[in-house]
Amino acid sequence: MTDTADQIFVTLNHLLTGLAPAAWQPLVAAVISIAGIIGAFATLFAITTVLERKGLGRIQNRYGPNRVGPCGFLQPAADGIKAIIKEDIVPRAADKVVHFLAPLMVVIPAFLVYAVLPVGRNMVLVDYDAGVLFFFAIGAATELSVFMAGWSSRNKYSLLGAMRAIAQMISYEIPLILSAVTVIMIVGSLSTTKIVDAQAGYHAIGLPNWFVFTPWGFAGFILFMVAATAETNRSPFDLPEGESEIIAGYYIEYSGFKFALFFLGEYMGLFAISGLGITLFLGGWHAPLAFLEVAPSWFWFFAKLLTLIFGFIWIRGTLPRLRMDQLMNFAWKFMLPMALINIISAAIWHFMPPGYERWLVGAALVIGPYVLLGRGLMAGRKLEKRTYRFAE
Amino acid sequence: MNIIFAIIAVGTIAAAVAAMSLRNLVHCALALTVAFAGLAAAYLQLGAQFVGFTQLLVYVGAVAILIVFAILLTRGSEPPQQSVLSSGWPAGIFVTVIVLGVLVYAIGKSSIVQAAAPAQPEVTVRQIGDALMNKFVLPLEVVGLLLTAALIGAVIIAMKEEGKK
Numbered sequence: 330m331t332d333t334a335d336q337i338f339v340t341l342n343h344l345l346t347g348l349a350p351a352a353w354q355p356l357v358a359a360v361i362s363i364a365g366i367i368g369a370f371a372t373l374f375a376i377t378t379v380l381e382r383k384g385l386g387r388i389q390n391r392y393g394p395n396r397v398g399p400c401g402f403l404q405p406a407a408d409g410i411k412a413i414i415k416e417d418i419v420p421r422a423a424d425k426v427v428h429f430l431a432p433l434m435v436v437i438p439a440f441l442v443y444a445v446l447p448v449g450r451n452m453v454l455v456d457y458d459a460g461v462l463f464f465f466a467i468g469a470a471t472e473l474s475v476f477m478a479g480w481s482s483r484n485k486y487s488l489l490g491a492m493r494a495i496a497q498m499i500s501y502e503i504p505l506i507l508s509a510v511t512v513i514m515i516v517g518s519l520s521t522t523k524i525v526d527a528q529a530g531y532h533a534i535g536l537p538n539w540f541v542f543t544p545w546g547f548a549g550f551i552l553f554m555v556a557a558t559a560e561t562n563r564s565p566f567d568l569p570e571g572e573s574e575i576i577a578g579y580y581i582e583y584s585g586f587k588f589a590l591f592f593l594g595e596y597m598g599l600f601a602i603s604g605l606g607i608t609l610f611l612g613g614w615h616a617p618l619a620f621l622e623v624a625p626s627w628f629w630f631f632a633k634l635l636t637l638i639f640g641f642i643w644i645r646g647t648l649p650r651l652r653m654d655q656l657m658n659f660a661w662k663f664m665l666p667m668a669l670i671n672i673i674s675a676a677i678w679h680f681m682p683p684g685y686e687r688w689l690v691g692a693a694l695v696i697g698p699y700v701l702l703g704r705g706l707m708a709g710r711k712l713e714k715r716t717y718r719f720a721e
Numbered sequence: 722m723n724i725i726f727a728i729i730a731v732g733t734i735a736a737a738v739a740a741m742s743l744r745n746l747v748h749c750a751l752a753l754t755v756a757f758a759g760l761a762a763a764y765l766q767l768g769a770q771f772v773g774f775t776q777l778l779v780y781v782g783a784v785a786i787l788i789v790f791a792i793l794l795t796r797g798s799e800p801p802q803q804s805v806l807s808s809g810w811p812a813g814i815f816v817t818v819i820v821l822g823v824l825v826y827a828i829g830k831s832s833i834v835q836a837a838a839p840a841q842p843e844v845t846v847r848q849i850g851d852a853l854m855n856k857f858v859l860p861l862e863v864v865g866l867l868l869t870a871a872l873i874g875a876v877i878i879a880m881k882e883e884g885k886k
Contacts, residue, residue: 427751459770459846466774469782473754476789480747495786519846
């Protein structure tokens with residue numbers, strides 16, 4: 330029974346593929362898998378937009394959308410129809426070709442990276458030997474599409490937004506990749522399925538064998554998620570689109586469905602990078618406790634994904650936006666040294682025999698630098714009520 | 722020579738030609754990025770996964786952004802008024818054809834082409850890592866040192882000189 334539910338999508342794919350003529354079967358299998366991925370994550374996108382607006386509404390002490398459909402849950406359909414029938418305005422001075430290509434170039438890499446994410450047992454589209462590298466390589470293409478959008482609009486605000494976005498994405502890509510390197514070192518493979526397999530099983534005390542429950546894994550997970558927040562331009566790192574400063578950043582000059590595509594690409598990037606975080610640190614599709622394995626594997630993946638998304642929404646509703654210099658200082662003076670020290674911590678963990686000694690050493694190598702770096706960077710600065718020179 | 726290789730090759734060469742001949746510098750940079758990506762596709766088509774993905778990560782992700790930043794920070798991205806081709810372009814083509822002919826002749830005569838193609842090895846990322854960390858660890862460290870020196874040098878050149886006005 331559990332196996333049937335667990336493998337239901339795999340069996341379904343096999344059944345449908347079996348209907349096709351033999352020569353077409355590999356192609357049909359791939360098309361069905363791709364359709365499944367796009368369908369599942371596009372639905373998740375629709376659900377998340379409602380949840381985000383409702384969650385933010387709750388945090389800001391107001392109702393969210395509650396008019397369309399039951400409890401406002403059909404709002405994304407209304408938004409989609411609105412986006413499609415809106416007029417598509419292209420500025421006269423805009424570079425037409427690049428302006429048209431930019432939203433496509435945002436969405437295509439955002440969907441491509443799902444190819445290597447294992448969303449359940451036997452549920453990965455392509456099991457590349459260099460899967461994690463593929464993820465980061467395709468993800469790096471997003472930066473260029475942001476630049477294309479900002480530059481082709483011929484608008485000062487959008488160019489400023491694009492420059493901010495690129496500077497931020499390049500800076501935070503380094504801690505992002507370095508914090509993922511620890512997992513690759515411990516597993517000894519870049520393949521996402523091998524990384525998930527390495528986290529199977531449970532500790533003696535009942536905790537799962539996930540990497541987040543090790544000193545280096547915990548530090549790596551926090552660093553990864555902070556860098557992921559910055560990489561996907563989410564609050565508090567939403568300087569590229571800070572409404573109060575530069576209106577909407579690199580996509581001011583986009584309207585109608587092209588704007589919706591940017592929105593889609595941004596959320597797809599968020600889901601993909603959260604999915605990679607789950608794969609690397611949170612045990613992929615493995616259940617958190619042994620007796621919970623009755624639930625299918627894909628359920629656990631999406632449950633973890635929704636939990637992370639909840640965290641992102643919560644952070645967005647809670648934290649104010651950073652300043653540009655704070656953003657850069659945080660990336661280069663705090664995140665980068667922490668990620669490098671974390672690599673050393675993972676190496677020591679790998680070479681020490683199992684036992685409480687390596688827990689002590691690992692914890693010291695995470696907490697020590699954290700305290701020292703934090704204190705060192707705050708030395709000579711006083712935290713006090715901000716005084717404004719011109720306002721008030 | 723199969724159809725996929727032909728598509729990749731034509732696309733890469735077309736993008737490279739566009740990178741040389743377009744008027745707008747930013748368009749040139751974007752065309753160059755397409756050429757980089759085409760090269761990565763060619764590596765992937767040869768079965769070199771690691772090299773292909775690294776090409777994408779380094780060239781499309783970093784080098785293209787660097788080029789674009791350099792264009793935006795140094796001069797206006799307005800297209801130039803005069804022709805992008807210099808007046809001596811026929812002579813350039815002549816020289817290019819001669820160089821290409823010599824290269825094709827030399828490669829065709831070399832022993833590499835005459836020898837039978839060896840069986841294609843199944844190279845995994847693990848093997849590449851082993852080779853880099855064991856056999857080629859000294860060259861790797863030297864390259865790392867060189868890049869660090871270049872980085873520090875760039876920072877020192879860009880730094881404001883204090884003391885002097």
